[in-house]
Amino acid sequence: MSAETTLHAGDRTSAAPRSARADAAAGPGDVRVPNVLSIAGSDPSGGAGIQADLKSIAACGGYGMAAITALTAQNTRGVTGVHVPDPAFLTQQLEAVSSDVRIDAVKIGMLANAEVIGAVHAWLSRERAAGRVAGAVVLDPVMIATSGDRLTDDDAVVALRSLLAEADVVTPNLPELAVLADAPPARTWAEALDQARRVAAAADVLVVAKGGHLDELEGSADGRNGDRSGSRGPLGCPDALVGPDGVVLELPGRRLETTSTHGTGCSLSSALATLQARFGDWPAALRLTKRWLTRAIEDSARLEVGGGHGPVSHLGQLWGGHTVPDPRADVGHWWDLIADLRGRIDDVWFVRRLADGTLDRADFEHYLAQDSLYLRTYSKVLSRAAQLAPTLEEQEFWAHSAHECLEVELSLHRARLADAEAPGVTDPGATEPGATEPGSTAGRGTSEAVSPVAAPPPGEAAASPETRAYLGHLLAAAAVGSYPVVVAAVLPCYWLYQDIGSRLAAANRPDHPYADWLGMYSSPEFDAATRRAIAITQTQADTARPAELEAMLDAFLESSRQEMAFFAQRRDS
Numbered sequence: 001m002s003a004e005t006t007l008h009a010g011d012r013t014s015a016a017p018r019s020a021r022a023d024a025a026a027g028p029g030d031v032r033v034p035n036v037l038s039i040a041g042s043d044p045s046g047g048a049g050i051q052a053d054l055k056s057i058a059a060c061g062g063y064g065m066a067a068i069t070a071l072t073a074q075n076t077r078g079v080t081g082v083h084v085p086d087p088a089f090l091t092q093q094l095e096a097v098s099s100d101v102r103i104d105a106v107k108i109g110m111l112a113n114a115e116v117i118g119a120v121h122a123w124l125s126r127e128r129a130a131g132r133v134a135g136a137v138v139l140d141p142v143m144i145a146t147s148g149d150r151l152t153d154d155d156a157v158v159a160l161r162s163l164l165a166e167a168d169v170v171t172p173n174l175p176e177l178a179v180l181a182d183a184p185p186a187r188t189w190a191e192a193l194d195q196a197r198r199v200a201a202a203a204d205v206l207v208v209a210k211g212g213h214l215d216e217l218e219g220s221a222d223g224r225n226g227d228r229s230g231s232r233g234p235l236g237c238p239d240a241l242v243g244p245d246g247v248v249l250e251l252p253g254r255r256l257e258t259t260s261t262h263g264t265g266c267s268l269s270s271a272l273a274t275l276q277a278r279f280g281d282w283p284a285a286l287r288l289t290k291r292w293l294t295r296a297i298e299d300s301a302r303l304e305v306g307g308g309h310g311p312v313s314h315l316g317q318l319w320g321g322h323t324v325p326d327p328r329a330d331v332g333h334w335w336d337l338i339a340d341l342r343g344r345i346d347d348v349w350f351v352r353r354l355a356d357g358t359l360d361r362a363d364f365e366h367y368l369a370q371d372s373l374y375l376r377t378y379s380k381v382l383s384r385a386a387q388l389a390p391t392l393e394e395q396e397f398w399a400h401s402a403h404e405c406l407e408v409e410l411s412l413h414r415a416r417l418a419d420a421e422a423p424g425v426t427d428p429g430a431t432e433p434g435a436t437e438p439g440s441t442a443g444r445g446t447s448e449a450v451s452p453v454a455a456p457p458p459g460e461a462a463a464s465p466e467t468r469a470y471l472g473h474l475l476a477a478a479a480v481g482s483y484p485v486v487v488a489a490v491l492p493c494y495w496l497y498q499d500i501g502s503r504l505a506a507a508n509r510p511d512h513p514y515a516d517w518l519g520m521y522s523s524p525e526f527d528a529a530t531r532r533a534i535a536i537t538q539t540q541a542d543t544a545r546p547a548e549l550e551a552m553l554d555a556f557l558e559s560s561r562q563e564m565a566f567f568a569q570r571r572d573s
């Protein structure tokens with residue numbers, strides 16, 4: 001493992017993408033285009049080998065180079081011949097590249113025999129020592145093609161094991177993993193993960209365990225591998241990043257019903273090398289790689305190539321208007337970026353006291369009054385989303401949410417007016433007649449179950465500076481933001497509430513002073529609305545250009561900060 005990667009290996013455990021705010025600037029225009037060298041065999045049918053690598057590198061935003069280790073005669077049905085040029089000529093190719101071009105990442109694929117492995121090993125050690133190969137090395141220990149044909153001599157395995165130590169990441173499929181672990185093929189996904197950990201520890205590398213071959217495991221013929229993959233349900237296709245201490249990142253995946261998986265291993269390893277070079281972080285790179293590859297497999301349906309195991313559509317996402325893989329286009333990455341903030345919300349005095357039942361009634365009422373003001377305007381911003389929505393279905397979703405918000409606000413308002421007429425009714429357990437039903441789907445639809453609260457002065461409560469600041473941000477998005485920006489701005493109000501709500505609901509107990517209210521804090525309807533808002537935002541991010549993505553992420557992060565400040569506000573502020 002190189003010094004460079006050992007450094008990043010520190011990130012293994014934190015799994016924290018380097019792309020904290022500034023580094024999230026990941027558009028093709030913002031990030032240096034890495035020079036990525038593939039050292040691999042040729043597949044003339046274009047789906048695997050260097051052909052797949054060059055397409056994958058390009059699709060992921062890198063400049064691709066290729067030194068050819070072997071020429072295969074193959075197509076989607078199988079391999080009919082292999083020609084291995086003199087390893088000295090491979091060395092000549094490699095030196096031609098490294099003597100001239102800065103190499104930001106290396107992907108190593110098919111190495112047909114021990115001599116070829118030796119040539120690559122010698123070149124790599126030399127060039128790394130000289131500082132001419134500074135980037136990470138991803139080794140795909142190719143042994144057998146998808147068609148079942150062998151691509152590597154048996155005696156090459158020993159040499160391949162010694163090359164592992166030069167790599168930063170190794171990407172074996174399940175049969176190859178067993179060979180590297182010198183063990184019988186894993187019978188379960190858990191066993192595969194354990195083999196991966198042992199290989200990682202022995203060679204001090206990271207191992208990507210791939211689930212592509214899970215369906216071939218003994219007993220998987222029924223189409224389910226629940227106990228085998230550690231998850232119930234239909235046969236999945238998980239991948240995992242495993243280090244010497246165990247799993248660093250496990251990515252569940254859907255298993256796509258397709259025969260177009262020729263070259264998926266080549267594509268995965270070269271995409272991973274490229275995205276790691278762009279973002280400097282293995283977990284983030286693997287997440288992006290998996291997302292990209294899954295779609296490339298889906299897009300294979302558009303190709304008509306051969307009659308066997310067809311290739312994936314490497315460039316289909318670009319043809320369809322999507323961006324080059326960019327963490328900013330992954331709403332899950334946005335959520336990761338606010339992990340610190342999320343961690344701190346639970347410690348905000350208001351949330352802590354709400355959870356443990358020590359929240360002062362006057363503080364609770366202040367919060368409800370501000371929430372009521374907030375919801376009135378938030379509803380207008382949701383209406384703006386409805387106005388901009390590109391489909392009837394999305395328009396309906398936002399309009400419905402806007403309506404729910406008003407219902408909640410009106411019930412709060414009525415509750416306070418009723419209390420103003422009947423002062424002294426402060427039993428927190430009582431229920432306000434006419435309050436809306438639990439399970440509102442509004443973005444902040446959590447206040448409808450408000451029990452009669454001590455009456456504030458009739459009329460309007462003044463908006464606090466925090467309420468004003470949050471609404472100012474949302475109104476600005478509504479006034480001049482595009483649909484993608486508006487949906488990104490309203491999202492934290494759903495997502496953070498849903499997240500906190502589930503923890504608050506868990507903290508509830510029958511004698512809690514705000515038991516009714518906490519009980520309403522999470523509901524299946526609100527969960528569903530949150531999922532829908534996330535999905536809509538993700539769809540917009542999928543096709544957003546870099547500048548738009550930046551604006552979406554900005555809007556999301558600012559709303560998240562405002563949510564935090566809203567919770568943290570004090571009565572006398």
Ligand SMILES: Nc1ncnc2c1ncn2[C@@H]1O[C@H](COP(=O)(O)OP(=O)(O)OP(=O)(O)O)[C@@H](O)[C@H]1O
Nearest residue numbers: 146173210211212213237255256261263264265266
């Ligand atoms: N049917 C599928 N649906 C979804 N993802 C898949 C499917 N088959 C393979 N993959 C994904 O493709 C990648 C390669 O996995 P696999 O285990 O097939 O590697 P491989 O055998 O080295 O590939 P190759 O076909 O190039 O030899 C992994 O990310 C895996 O999850």
Ligand SMILES: Cc1ncc(CO)c(N)n1
Nearest residue numbers: 041042043048049110145
């Ligand atoms: C050249 C080449 N490399 C790797 C693979 C594995 O998919 C293949 N089929 N062909």
